Amino acid sequence: MKYITLVLIVLTGTQLARAGDIQYDIRVDGITCPFCVATSVKALKKIDGVHTVGSDLDAGTIIVCADSSVTFTNEQLQQLFLDKGFTFRSFEQKAQCTIDSHSHEGAELENIPEDHTRHHDRTS
Amino acid sequence: MDFSPGTASEVFTLRFNRKHSRPVSLSLLLVSLLIGQPVLAAPIATNTALPLSKHEFIFREQFSFLHARDDLSGSKREITRFESRSVLGYGLTPKWAIFGVLPIAQVKREFGINRTKQSGLGDTSLFTRYEIYQADKPGRTFRIAPYFGVRAPTGRDGKTGDGSTDFFSGLISTLATTQWVLDSQIRFDLNRKADSFKRGNVTRLESSFQYRLSPKQVTINVKGFIFGVLELGAFHYERNQIMGLTDPNSGGFQLFLTPGVQYATQRWIVDLGVKIPVVSRLNGNALEPDYEILTSLRINF
Known part of the structure; x- marks a missing residue:
């Protein structure tokens, strides 16, 4: 029973921490397959504080x-x-990270609700 | 990238020819033609211009099995070749990469009553590729990259090695989307003389089309792509020189078709293809290959 309680606490803690995550949609041109994007995903995951990295290849977007x-x-x-x-x-x-829940449900990226708070354009 | 790990079998054939019969020398050409295989690309039997990231490694282990058999004036001629090619690539910069290829081959030959079996380390290759053009859009890219390499005689001369230091160079273009990829390349192999033999130079034009069969739609949790692959390769071989004389039973033209399938994930790619000669216009009576089975595993670190 103690073990189950401990697991629940840990899980709850994890969920609370993830609930506060910020989502970054990074537009990157030229990525066309899972193998191509692998090294980019690996580099982003090495950054302290990054919890999840996904990609929408058709849109050319990497979601962090x-x-x-x-701070990017x-x-x-x-x-x-x-x-x-x-x-x-x-x-x-x-403001909120939506990638985790959608990923588990198998939903597509387009279903993620728009909640833009800031936009950074390299050309601006 | 493309290499000639089959160099071992080429040399083997050469020596066999010298010691035995002229018709067998014809098989040298065909075997050598089939030897060139890709080592890095998303394509199965040709190359790609897709990038290798800075300070990243990629490893590819490719296996091939070639079979050729016919009857020449009542004598059976048969060649089977199994080869493994270990390839390591490293990105010096985002545009500049170097690759090394280590082939190990086993070749069994039968001509009439003569049977031989050779195996061991082949001639290693080193080459470098530099991307000179890049145009990226969302989910799409177009790249052009020339490459240049050298094949060193590290194999046993006349058994698993060619004995000569050869050079090769080519130009690759890749147009890739999330749905399909088209790789094309032109390549020239400058083969040099070793002892009294000079293998003919080779010019090739190759193209590979990969079409995503699954999943139908790309989602953020897609784990991997399944591609159907169709490749076409046109090879022109110059005649060989033996002791300064042109071998009339060498040189010619061949066209290969390679259908296959590939599964690509973030960390690895596996592929399987069968290379089939659809047009063979070889000089003399060279032994023509029946098929070559190619399979490989690629891993990025």
């Missing part, structure tokens, strides 16, 4: 869920994707 300690800049992302061989365009920051 991270806690509030993570255009310069940082431009260099990151340049090193991977792709072209960074812009990123959008959303």
Whole structure:
């Protein structure tokens, strides 16, 4: 019983932490297959505070869920994707992370509700 | 990228020819033609210009099995070749990558009553590729990359190695979307003389079309793509030189078709294809291949 309680606490804690995550939709041109995007995903996952990384290849978007300690800049992302061989365009920051629940349900990215709070364009 | 791990079998054939009969020398050409296989690309039997990220490694292990058999004036001629090619690629910069290829081959030959079996390390290759053009859009990219390489005689001369230091160069273009990929390349192999033999130079034009069969729609939780693959390769072979004389039973033209299937995930790609000669206009009476089975596993680190 103690073990089950401990597991529930841990799980609850994890969910609460994830619930506070911020979502970044990063537009990257040139990614066309799961194998192509792998090194970019790996690099993003290495960043402290990043919890989840997904990709919508058709839209050319990489979705990152991270806690509030993570702050992306255009310069940082431009260099990151340049090193991977792709072209960074812009990123959008959303107040809530929706990628996890949708991923488990098998929903498509287009179903994620729009909740833009900030938009960062490399060209702006 | 494309290599000639079959160099071992080429040399083997050469030596066999010298010691035995002229008709067998014809098989040298065909075997050598089939040897060139890709080592890095998303295509099965050709190359790609898709990038290798800076300071990232990619490893590919490819296996091939080739079979050729016919009867020449009542004598059976048969060649079976099994080969593994280990390829390691490294991204020096986002546009510049280097690759090394280590082939190990086993070749069994039968011509009449003569039977031989050779195996061991083949000639290793090193090559470099540099991307000179890149145009990216959402879910789409177009790249052009020339490459240049050298094949060193690291195999046992006349058994698993060619004995000569050869050079090759090519130009690859890749147009890729999330639904399909088209890779095309032109390549020239400059083969040099070893002892008294010089293998003919080779010019090839190859194209690979990969179409995503599954999933029908890309979602954020897609784990992998299944591609149907169809490749076409046109090869022109110059005649060989033996002791300064042109071998009339060498050189020619061949067209290969390679249907296959591929499964690509974020970390690895597996593929399987069968390379079939659909047109063979070889000089003399060279032994023509029946088929070559190709399979490989690619992993990025």
